[in-house]
Amino acid sequence: MKPWDIIERKELVNASPFLKLYRETVRLENGEQINDYYTIDQQDYIAVFAMISPQEILGIRHYKHGAKKINLGLPSGYIEGCESPLSAAKRELLEETGYIANDWRPLGTFVVDGNRGCGNVHVFFARDLVKKQEPASGDLETMSLERINLVQLPELLETGVVATLGAAIGISLGLLKIKSSLEEG
């Protein structure tokens, strides 16, 4: 089992800084050549499972144009310039919620699309929150900040109230982290 060879990579669209679309000619592990394998470069982003109390996280309600609906999301956003994922997570949490957190843990990094690429999402768990300022995200979306009780989260995931995959992985991994901490005592 080994990586495919990229024989040619043609840039079809350069819409920097948002995305670049490529058509690749690739050679598979079995030697077969594919002449139209599409890949997409996008900015990495972060999502933060931020515990505002032992029973609640900070949720963000906003219209998401990719989902074409009002979504219950997490503090999240694109990594800018040379920021580390953790620095971006701290910046986005402060901008979108007005809080800083004194305890940060990484929960995982995943490529958004296993076939096309589309950048990575970096998921963080944040605790020990302190209010520093009023929220001022600067994002395109109008958003409202909410406290969401942990016991509500499984149903919000299952019923599509949490509509985006970035929010869903942040909430799922955050809940698993809490449950494993409880099991360990």
Added chain:
Amino acid sequence: MKPWDIIERKELVNASPFLKLYRETVRLENGEQINDYYTIDQQDYIAVFAMISPQEILGIRHYKHGAKKINLGLPSGYIEGCESPLSAAKRELLEETGYIANDWRPLGTFVVDGNRGCGNVHVFFARDLVKKQEPASGDLETMSLERINLVQLPELLETGVVATLGAAIGISLGLLKIKSSLEEG
């Protein structure tokens, strides 16, 4: 809080059936107009958390070109034609693993990219598996089928062995489902 208006939608690339790239002119909730908002249409896909025993799921090890690495994934694949998500999940499980399952539960549906779109992932939980045939996926990737113990999964998520977001959400939601069943008795 309300959806944005799409004033114009220009198709930049039509790479059917894989993807279509659009540049949209949108009007935001505050009235501001954005002339270069990019959206992507892709096929929906499914991922299956399939319990082969009370302690193990079926994992698939394969090179994923989006991640540029060998990935530990789940049975998964694109929905074809007019298939329902559940029908696609049953077909992919059989093709990739040789098993059918007698107990299926939906775990959630999420848009892959909250900004760009990129299709939806539909996640399923499958139990009561019966071997029917040898695996024969027909996919581009060379793959190996493995039994993975549930207790290994959190570390495999955290360390990047599970490298793709589709596999990560399937495993996370599957583990949460098991834990909530155990809590309910």
